Amino acid sequence: MENKEYCSDRYKPKLKYKSKGVDTPFFTSEYNIEPANLESPKVKTEHEEIIQEIEKYGTGKPKRIITKANIIHD
């Protein structure tokens, strides 16, 4: 699985990385779940790892490359 390219759903950071105050059922007082502390070193590291993996495997979409070159006449 390590080499799997990430599909778009997997690009999305896990729910716990969402910023404080996001109004989702998971963060309401009803469930009494504390939102993740984005400043904590552990969360930061995991988040950076996800970003690095996305960068490594790319988005999986075709890209256009434009190359320009001068013609050299002999």
Add this chain to the structure above:
Amino acid sequence: MIKANQTRISRICQGDIIKNIEYIESVSEKNGIIQIYRILFPHIIVLTQDCDLAQDYSVRWGKKGQKNEDKKILSALVAPLYNVEHIYEGTHLSELGHTMQIINKSKTPGRNLRNNETPRYHYLEFTENIPIVPSVIDFKHYFSLNLEYLKKIKRENFVCKVSEIYREDISQRFASYLARIALP
């Protein structure tokens, strides 16, 4: 789920999936400056018939002393694979500036796509050992590639080869899509 083989052989085969393939879109020259537009495709699948590829290989790189080059082909036909999640969103060509049709994943169009009931697309789901996410071949986007380029890039960028029965299914569906007749 399809079967695929990760054993690489040197010749190009029908059903080969190769990553990071460059397609030359156009070449232009203006005031002594050449501009080359290329599209880098994350994955492509080879659609050319395997017997044609085998015969071409023996003419090009086989033993010397062939009578003629009658069996040599000019290029190989391939089609791109797109991440199915991007296809659903219609964003698979967003980096080329194209907006594509959205396909509702959980309704009939999405189900038809996954059941290979949409003539334009062929859905592929690989086993765990193949490093490709569920993908879709878009038969409308077929293009051709130089065989020497393909052979060279296959050394480093080969991913897998779709097993015979599955690749025949792909070929049949591709041929059928190409041969479609528009009805008024």
